[in-house]
Amino acid sequence: MDWWLIVEWLIKAVVLVLVLLTGFAYLTLFERRVLAFMQVRIGPNRAGPQGLLQPVADAVKLIFKEELIPDKVERLIFILAPIITVVPAVVIAAVVPWGPPVPFPVFGRTITLQMADISVGILYITAIASIAVYGIVLAGWASNNKYAMLGGLRSSAQMISYELALTLAFGTAALMAGSLRVIDIVEAQKGVWFALVQPATAIIFLVATLAEVNRAPFDMPEAEQELTAGYHTEYSGMKFALFFMAEYIKMIAISAIAATLFFGGYREFSFLQNTWFSVDQNWWLGPIYLFLKVVVLLFFMVWVRATLPRIRYDRLMAFGWKVMLPLALIEVMITGLFVVLGLPWYVNTLLALIPFLGAVYLVDRALTKKETFGRLSHGSK
Amino acid sequence: MTFELVLFFILAAIAVATAVGMVLSKNSVYAALYLVTNFISVAIFYLLLDAPFISLAQVTVYAGAIMVLFLFVIMLLGAEKIAPELNWRDMAIPLVLAAALMVEAGLLFVQRFSQPFTASADGAAFADPMSMSVTLFVDYLLPIQVTGVLLLVAMVGAIVLSKPEKKGQA
Numbered sequence: 001m002d003w004w005l006i007v008e009w010l011i012k013a014v015v016l017v018l019v020l021l022t023g024f025a026y027l028t029l030f031e032r033r034v035l036a037f038m039q040v041r042i043g044p045n046r047a048g049p050q051g052l053l054q055p056v057a058d059a060v061k062l063i064f065k066e067e068l069i070p071d072k073v074e075r076l077i078f079i080l081a082p083i084i085t086v087v088p089a090v091v092i093a094a095v096v097p098w099g100p101p102v103p104f105p106v107f108g109r110t111i112t113l114q115m116a117d118i119s120v121g122i123l124y125i126t127a128i129a130s131i132a133v134y135g136i137v138l139a140g141w142a143s144n145n146k147y148a149m150l151g152g153l154r155s156s157a158q159m160i161s162y163e164l165a166l167t168l169a170f171g172t173a174a175l176m177a178g179s180l181r182v183i184d185i186v187e188a189q190k191g192v193w194f195a196l197v198q199p200a201t202a203i204i205f206l207v208a209t210l211a212e213v214n215r216a217p218f219d220m221p222e223a224e225q226e227l228t229a230g231y232h233t234e235y236s237g238m239k240f241a242l243f244f245m246a247e248y249i250k251m252i253a254i255s256a257i258a259a260t261l262f263f264g265g266y267r268e269f270s271f272l273q274n275t276w277f278s279v280d281q282n283w284w285l286g287p288i289y290l291f292l293k294v295v296v297l298l299f300f301m302v303w304v305r306a307t308l309p310r311i312r313y314d315r316l317m318a319f320g321w322k323v324m325l326p327l328a329l330i331e332v333m334i335t336g337l338f339v340v341l342g343l344p345w346y347v348n349t350l351l352a353l354i355p356f357l358g359a360v361y362l363v364d365r366a367l368t369k370k371e372t373f374g375r376l377s378h379g380s381k
Numbered sequence: 382m383t384f385e386l387v388l389f390f391i392l393a394a395i396a397v398a399t400a401v402g403m404v405l406s407k408n409s410v411y412a413a414l415y416l417v418t419n420f421i422s423v424a425i426f427y428l429l430l431d432a433p434f435i436s437l438a439q440v441t442v443y444a445g446a447i448m449v450l451f452l453f454v455i456m457l458l459g460a461e462k463i464a465p466e467l468n469w470r471d472m473a474i475p476l477v478l479a480a481a482l483m484v485e486a487g488l489l490f491v492q493r494f495s496q497p498f499t500a501s502a503d504g505a506a507f508a509d510p511m512s513m514s515v516t517l518f519v520d521y522l523l524p525i526q527v528t529g530v531l532l533l534v535a536m537v538g539a540i541v542l543s544k545p546e547k548k549g550q551a
Contacts, residue, residue: 077410119509123437130445134417137449141410141456149456156453160446180510 025055082242085135099286151230186265
């Protein structure tokens with residue numbers, strides 16, 4: 001067995017976990033500051049310069065909080081649930097490449113800037129994403145609390161529904177690249193980003209991602225007015241912090257995946273290809289590009305949260321099943337056609353936008369006519 | 382003993398233990414969780430056999446989709462505490478069948494171990510997504526299509542069954 005390989009993996013894993021955890025801490029600050037900026041407030045700025053030490057203060061506060069375990073909970077699952085939630089959030093980022101392969105001068109070996117370069121990387125992401133539901137469902141059930149239970153059930157229903165559109169969006173990216181390996185998908189976007197070839201799928205992906213990580217306007221599981229705090233009602237102290245952590249780490253991971261699949265990953269803009277700014281000439285630019293893209297996507301998520309109100313639950317499910325899923329299916333078909341016929345990419349862009357605009361029009365019409373939407377949402381009159 | 386063999390036996394122990402736990406568990410939520418663990422350990426078996434595609438498909442479909450739905454239904458119905466009473470008379474035939482299966486598996490196991498292990502000639506290439514899709518969509522196109530139609534029919538049936546009856550038509 002190659003021991004250097006194990007050392008390499010160990011270093012990469014530690015770096016990845018550290019980046020994600022630090023990212024989580026500073027994402028909370030980033031979100032609060034950006035929200036404050038959008039709401040014409042100042043936001044946390046007391047601890048350290050510009051509030052930069054706020055995450056440390058928050059962590060210390062959470063660690064010293066009393067941890068309650070209510071009497072009638074299912075103890076084992078109650079304690080396991082936060083852990084089951086955090087683990088998929090962390091491991092899902094393992095297949096995201098941070099940069100091109102680097103020739104490492106000391107041991108004369110090439111190092112890939114990626115935890116695991118597996119031939120079915122896309123499938124790995126869908127597998128982990130589909131397992132991520134368990135923690136939330138089990139937390140809701142183990143709490144032995146009606147509101148927590150409803151929150152858990154809602155979230156599982158929501159995640160299952162939006163997973164379909166999400167997986168189809170993954171499929172579209174894989175189709176365009178002709179590979180399930182993540183690094184091949186990035187390299188296939190050397191010329192044109194997939195977000196330009198398939199703008200509709202990129203938008204479907206971003207919307208489904210918001211639902212997958214339970215972010216506003218899809219933060220149904222924790223709709224305060226209806227469910228107090230949803231699945232984590234009974235959690236306090238570090239266990240609550242773990243749920244919190246999982247949500248934010250998932251945001252980072254899924255932004256990195258979105259950047260990788262649709263926005264060129266670690267690659268530069270195509271017009272910079274033969275210049276000094278290309279990752280082919282300076283490999284260390286790769287992680288920087290990826291970081292910038294992730295920050296932009298995270299800003300987008302916070303922006304959406306600051307702008308849109310929460311969607312009603314039945315409408316959310318109707319939207320997932322009756323708009324997102326058929327639209328994603330049509331886009332897969334169009335992309336398949338485009339790949340088989342070998343059309344130039346802008347034809348695909350135009351073709352992809354037709355059903356998308358049609359869907360936007362139909363939803364808009366349904367929303368303006370109340371009776372129609374009543375029929376669109378299952379069961380109500 | 383090689384590293385893989387050790388891994389195999391640990392995994393096998395986990396798979397058998399979770400399967401037994403699933404059957405004996407009094408609480409259906411725990412039973413479902415045992416089954417999830419079982420599915421995941423089987424997925425790792427596939428990984429050991431150089432078949433990452435099937436392994437991850439197993440996790441996505443069984444552990445990720447089907448078992449979440451199971452859990453969902455158990456929790457929605459509040460059925461977790463309803464433990465069926467064990468009636469040994471009803472269990473007679475299943476027990477005999479299970480015993481037969483175990484004996485058969487044991488015989489195969491012994492027979493397999495008496496021969497040297499032979500890895501398939503094209504090893505990893507056999508299970509990579511590209512050659513697998515060629516096998517599925519070129520060599521076995523018709524069975525795949527038929528399966529697809531069957532699944533579609535089942536789906537349409539499920540949707541029709543779950544449709545609320547219109548008033549006045551009952």
